[in-house]
Amino acid sequence: MARILIVDDDENISALYEEDLREENYEVAVASNGKESIEMLKTFMPDIIIMDIRMPEMDGIEALGKIIAMHKNIPIILNSAYSSYKDDFRSWGADAYVVKSSDTGVLKEKIKEILGRAGREK
Amino acid sequence: MNILAVILAGGKGERLYPLTRDRAKPGVPFAANYRIIDFTLSNCANSGLRKIVLLTQYKSFSLDRHIQRGWSFFSHQMGEYVQIVPAQQRVSEDWYQGTADAVYQNIYILEQERPDLTLILSGDHVYRMDYRSLTAFHLKSGADLTIGAIPMPKETSTQFGVMVVDKDFRVIGFQEKPKDPATIPGSPDQILASMGIYVFNTKKLVMRLTQDAKLSESSHDFGKNVVPSMIERDRVFAFPFVDEKTKRASYWRDVGTIEAYWDAHMNLISNNPEFSLFDRSWPIYTYEPPLAPAHIISAGIPGEGIRNSIVSGGTQIVGARVDDSVIGRNVRILEGSEISQCIIMDDVQINRNVRLKRTIIDKRVVIPESMVVGHNSANDAAHFDTSPTGIVVIPKLMRFE
Numbered sequence: 064m065a066r067i068l069i070v071d072d073d074e075n076i077s078a079l080y081e082e083d084l085r086e087e088n089y090e091v092a093v094a095s096n097g098k099e100s101i102e103m104l105k106t107f108m109p110d111i112i113i114m115d116i117r118m119p120e121m122d123g124i125e126a127l128g129k130i131i132a133m134h135k136n137i138p139i140i141l142n143s144a145y146s147s148y149k150d151d152f153r154s155w156g157a158d159a160y161v162v163k164s165s166d167t168g169v170l171k172e173k174i175k176e177i178l179g180r181a182g183r184e185k
Numbered sequence: 186m187n188i189l190a191v192i193l194a195g196g197k198g199e200r201l202y203p204l205t206r207d208r209a210k211p212g213v214p215f216a217a218n219y220r221i222i223d224f225t226l227s228n229c230a231n232s233g234l235r236k237i238v239l240l241t242q243y244k245s246f247s248l249d250r251h252i253q254r255g256w257s258f259f260s261h262q263m264g265e266y267v268q269i270v271p272a273q274q275r276v277s278e279d280w281y282q283g284t285a286d287a288v289y290q291n292i293y294i295l296e297q298e299r300p301d302l303t304l305i306l307s308g309d310h311v312y313r314m315d316y317r318s319l320t321a322f323h324l325k326s327g328a329d330l331t332i333g334a335i336p337m338p339k340e341t342s343t344q345f346g347v348m349v350v351d352k353d354f355r356v357i358g359f360q361e362k363p364k365d366p367a368t369i370p371g372s373p374d375q376i377l378a379s380m381g382i383y384v385f386n387t388k389k390l391v392m393r394l395t396q397d398a399k400l401s402e403s404s405h406d407f408g409k410n411v412v413p414s415m416i417e418r419d420r421v422f423a424f425p426f427v428d429e430k431t432k433r434a435s436y437w438r439d440v441g442t443i444e445a446y447w448d449a450h451m452n453l454i455s456n457n458p459e460f461s462l463f464d465r466s467w468p469i470y471t472y473e474p475p476l477a478p479a480h481i482i483s484a485g486i487p488g489e490g491i492r493n494s495i496v497s498g499g500t501q502i503v504g505a506r507v508d509d510s511v512i513g514r515n516v517r518i519l520e521g522s523e524i525s526q527c528i529i530m531d532d533v534q535i536n537r538n539v540r541l542k543r544t545i546i547d548k549r550v551v552i553p554e555s556m557v558v559g560h561n562s563a564n565d566a567a568h569f570d571t572s573p574t575g576i577v578v579i580p581k582l583m584r585f586e
Contacts, residue, residue, distance in 0.1 A: 135399045152296040152391045156398065 065178055066090045068109035070100040070126065071142075072118040076163070080113065083167045084174075097126025104130070109137060110181070111174060114157075116143040124153045131156050138177045142170065188320060189300035189387075190234045191291075192225055193284055194308035195242030195272070200442045203570050203580040204547060209241065211308030212248035213446075214530050214548070216453055216462060217497045217513045220251050221440065222308045223471045226267065231467050232316040234304065235265035238294055240287050242272045242280060255472030270294065283406030284381075289394040295387055303390050305383040305407065311449060311460065312426075312437040313467050319424050320384055326422045329389040330415055332356065333382030334423040336375045336434045342366035345378035346408050348423045356421040359413045369425075377423055380437060383407060389419060436460045443572040447545065450511050450528050454493050462495075474499075476514055484520045497531075505535075513548075527559075530581075547581035556585070 067089045071077045077093045084091050092107050094100035098121040100112065112130065116123035127139055138158040141148065149160045159173045198210025205213060211222035222239075229237050237259075241248060249269055259265035270291055272281060281287040288295075288305065295303060302320060314333070323331035334348055342363050349358030349367040359379075360366055366376045393411055397403050403410045415421050426435050436459045440446045452458050462469065476499035481491060484504025491507045497514040504520035513531040518524060521538040528545045535541070535552045542559035546552070558565060562575045570578045 131398055135401050152292050155391055155395045 064088060064090045065110040066092070066107070067174070068092050068094060068100060068103065068107065068112045070094045070097065070112060070118070070123065071115040072096055073115070076115070079165075080167060080170070083171065087171060089174075097121030097123055097129075100126055101129055101133075104134065104137075108134075111178060112137055112139045113142050113170070113174075114139055116141060116145070116148050116154075124148065124151065127156055128153065136181075138181060140170070140173055140177070186302065186320075187298070187300045188234055188236070188302045188304060189295070189298050190229050190237045190304045190306060190316075191288060191294075192222070192229075192237060192239045192306045192308045193287055194222060194239045194245075194248060195281060195287060196307070196309045197243050198309070198441065201440075201446060203578055204443075204446070204545070205244070206580055207244060208247040209244045210441075212245075212251060213440075214513065215311065215440070215446075216450065217495050217511050217530075218473070219469055219471045220248070221311065222248065222251070223255070223469055224311045224313070225306050225308050226256060227467070227469045228312070228314050228316060229306075230259075230470060232314075234316055235259055235263070236298065236300070237267045238291070239267060239269045239308065240272075240281075240291060241269055242287070245269070245271060251472055255470065258470075283404050283409070285394055285397055285403075285407050285411045286405035288390070289398050289405070292391060292394065295391060300387050303385045303387045305385065307381045309441070310380070310437060310439050312435065313460070313464070314382075314426060314435070314437075319382070322424045323384045323422070326353070326355075327420060328384075328422040329386050329419040330412070331384045331422045331424050332412065333380040333426055334377045335380050335426045335437050336369060336372065337378045339366060339368060339374050339376055341378070342376050345376070346412075348377045348379060350377060350423050354423045354425065356416055356423050359416060361409065377425065379408060379412075379423075380426060381408065383412070393419075443545070443576055443578060444574060447528065447543070447572070447576050451509065451526065454495055454509055454511060456493075474514070479512075486521060488523075543575065544577040544579065546579045547583075549582050550579055551585070552579075553585050 069077050069080050072095050081091045094103050096118040114123040140159045141157040142161050144163045146162050148154050158177050161170050161173050194211040196210040198205040213221050215221045256267045259267055347360045347363055347366045348356050350356055352370050369375045369377050397411050428435050438449050440449050479496045479500045482503045486504040488506050489504050494507050494510045496512045499515040502518045505518040505522040508525045510524050510527040512529045515532045516529050518535045519537045522535050523540045525542045527541050530548045532549045533546050536554040538555045539552050540557045544559045559577050565571050565577045
């Protein structure tokens with residue numbers, strides 16, 4: 064079973080993602096900001112990370128850079144309500160950029176695609 | 186066209202020890218009045234590049250102070266700046282792992298500035314180059330990356346990254362310090378050596394740096410990793426750094442060893458130096474403290490006088506003999522002393538009847554009366570750092586009993 068870490072400060076969003084992804088038989092963990100996600104990687108090693116951008120304490124762009132420096136092989140999908148960060152050079156280290164929507168279909172497709180590429184499809 | 190210059194100024198310069206004991210290599214004094222970094226910064230200023238970021242890392246205090254004192258004439262209001270950026274561990278908790286990593290870790294600066302082109306320079310070299318020729322060549326070639334390259338004799342290939350180019354100077358291969366190098370088309374005696382100077386289309390730079398950052402087997406170095414990885418998939422060109430009139434290699438030195446450092450100074454004071462400090466069309470800027478002019482005073486001692494030397498402001502030479510030497514600021518050389526083929530840095534005092542030959546004295550040293558250095562290699566080696574050919578280096582602030 065592939066493991067996913069969701070990083071988002073909006074509990075409604077994480078709850079929605081968690082539910083939808085569990086239905087797809089993924090093992091899911093949740094962190095509420097960038098700093099917490101980095102802490103969590105000490106005990107939970109995911110196969111992919113879904114990372115919000117605007118969060119308190121440490122935003123998703125900073126966390127992205129730090130996670131790449133420590134764990135080069137974990138794919139990261141940036142997932143923001145704003146498309147404007149897509150052009151930001153600091154976001155280019157992400158494996159994909161998905162704009163938030165109430166329909167999680169696009170995100171789920173992206174996860175499948177990236178896990179498939181990495182040979183980690185469940 | 187918005188161009189940002191990024192100067193890598195973190196070099197440790199270990200082979201220049203003890204001149205680099207207290208300072209990074211770009212901060213090492215050069216040619217009496219200058220620091221090595223001044224040459225690259227002056228190239229930027231004279232080329233009309235006025236947005237400059239200096240990435241520092243080791244022992245940067247001396248360099249920071251020099252930049253603040255000497256390079257604050259850029260106008261922030263006009264969008265000009267020389268900005269020192271120390272290693273901040275923004276992304277990783279490590280020091281910079283390689284030259285590419287140094288830029289990658291500061292990618293937020295590229296994001297803030299969003300330059301069309303990014304010029305990556307080394308703060309370690311002495312040369313005079315108009316970067317406008319380089320960027321014009323880059324644009325004309327439609328390149329993603331253009332590498333500054335200097336023709337060198339074939340025999341020197343094991344010291345350089347050597348580029349294999351086609352007739353348009355598109356790079357089709359790269360050899361790291363090869364024994365059997367590719368030569369320049371039409372010049373079988375010469376190789377095209379990388380100067381460690383790069384012009385990138387910024388977006389391509391960010392893309393390739395970001396990819397390189399995820400490769401665990403990479404040492405995150407431009408010369409070793411990023412550039413070789415681009416040759417097949419991107420448009421990479423070499424810009425030959427030659428004199429436009431003579432078509433011969435222009436002056437360019439990596440003064441990376443004590444020998445090279447001393448040789449470059451001896452060349453400066455020769456009758457017809459390869460690199461002239463007197464070119465008024467290309468001034469070398471630096472920090473200029475308010476000092477009196479140099480003053481040479483006779484004491485009626487036979488043989489006293491100065492020949493083939495550079496002498497800086499604030500210096501007094503009284504009844505001494507100075508031959509083939511570079512004398513910094515605020516130096517005092519007293520009666521009966523004989524200085525030959527030496528480099529004396531700022532604030533040094535040389536007392537009476539001292540004899541110095543092939544000696545480099547770093548700042549703020551007092552040489553006691555009647556001391557002899559550089560005339561007896563066994564004695565020199567017992568007391569000082571000496572180079573393979575016996576050049577003596579007396580480190581900054583060294584005290585003698």
